[in-house]
Amino acid sequence: MTAAAVDPAFRVGDRVRVRRSDPPGHVRTPFYCRGHSGTVERICGRFPNPEELAYGRPGLPPIPLYRVRFLCRDLWPDYAEHPSDVVEIEIFQHWLEPAAAPAAPIGAKR
Amino acid sequence: MSGVAGKGIHDVGGDPAPACDPDDHPHEYWERRVDALMVLLSGAARSPDVAAASRAGAALLRVDQIRRQIEALGSRAYGEMSYYERWSHAIAGVLLESGVITTAELARCMEPRAAAPGGSAGAGS
Numbered sequence: 001m002t003a004a005a006v007d008p009a010f011r012v013g014d015r016v017r018v019r020r021s022d023p024p025g026h027v028r029t030p031f032y033c034r035g036h037s038g039t040v041e042r043i044c045g046r047f048p049n050p051e052e053l054a055y056g057r058p059g060l061p062p063i064p065l066y067r068v069r070f071l072c073r074d075l076w077p078d079y080a081e082h083p084s085d086v087v088e089i090e091i092f093q094h095w096l097e098p099a100a101a102p103a104a105p106i107g108a109k110r
Numbered sequence: 111m112s113g114v115a116g117k118g119i120h121d122v123g124g125d126p127a128p129a130c131d132p133d134d135h136p137h138e139y140w141e142r143r144v145d146a147l148m149v150l151l152s153g154a155a156r157s158p159d160v161a162a163a164s165r166a167g168a169a170l171l172r173v174d175q176i177r178r179q180i181e182a183l184g185s186r187a188y189g190e191m192s193y194y195e196r197w198s199h200a201i202a203g204v205l206l207e208s209g210v211i212t213t214a215e216l217a218r219c220m221e222p223r224a225a226a227p228g229g230s231a232g233a234g235s
Contacts, residue, residue, distance in 0.1 A: 022116025026178040031117040032124035053174035056208060075124065 005046065006093065008064040014040045015099040016068060018091060026054035029095045037099040038070035041088055049092065064093040119188045120181050141194040147201060148176070171204045179203040 010016055020035035028050045044067055048059030072085040153169030179200035183191070191199065205211045
């Protein structure tokens with residue numbers, strides 16, 4: 001299988017939104033972050049798609065994996081701890097789409 | 111059941127949870143064997159690069175396949191099985207799927223062991 005490598009579509013600091021999707025089968029994106037927006041904290045590299053590997057297929061070409069940083073209070077409206085607490089989740093590119101204009105990316109020095 | 115469509119039985123991130131017991135949990139011997147079996151079957155013992163091991167044919171299963179099998183357990187089984195019981199069930203499921211073992215072989219291995227020497231006669235050799 002010689003499918004072309006998938007290039008990263010997002011850069012560090014980009015705002016991204018997790019697709020709000022509930023496909024059947026093996027899914028590697030936690031339910032609680034779907035539909036929410038966060039900021040790309042780093043690009044982890046390219047890896048075979050685990051949602052394909054789960055069925056014994058090769059999962060190629062490898063696709064970019066990102067570590068995305070979310071504000072806890074964005075994920076849980078009733079979050080009562082520190083307002084700047086974050087949670088970081090590693091999410092594959094096919095689960096992400098561009099989000100609206102940056103709302104002061106967390107930790108970004110611009 | 112979580113009651114939320116599209117949310118798997120395993121997908122509990124962010125849900126309310128009881129307090130976590132941070133103490134070390136002793137493991138049964140069979141649980142260590144299940145762990146060792148997983149390492150051997152996934153090729154992790156031969157190479158830290160599981161993907162490379164898989165391409166080289168060293169791996170008979172992927173951890174991703176194990177996760178899928180565990181997620182497919184019914185909510186009752188998922189709730190009642192211990193951690194390594196789920197692993198054991200999932201390993202068997204993947205190996206059956208890929209033809210490494212057959213249901214007949216598995217059934218034979220799961221039959222009650224022959225009586226210990228000196229036990230009741232007539233149980234076969």
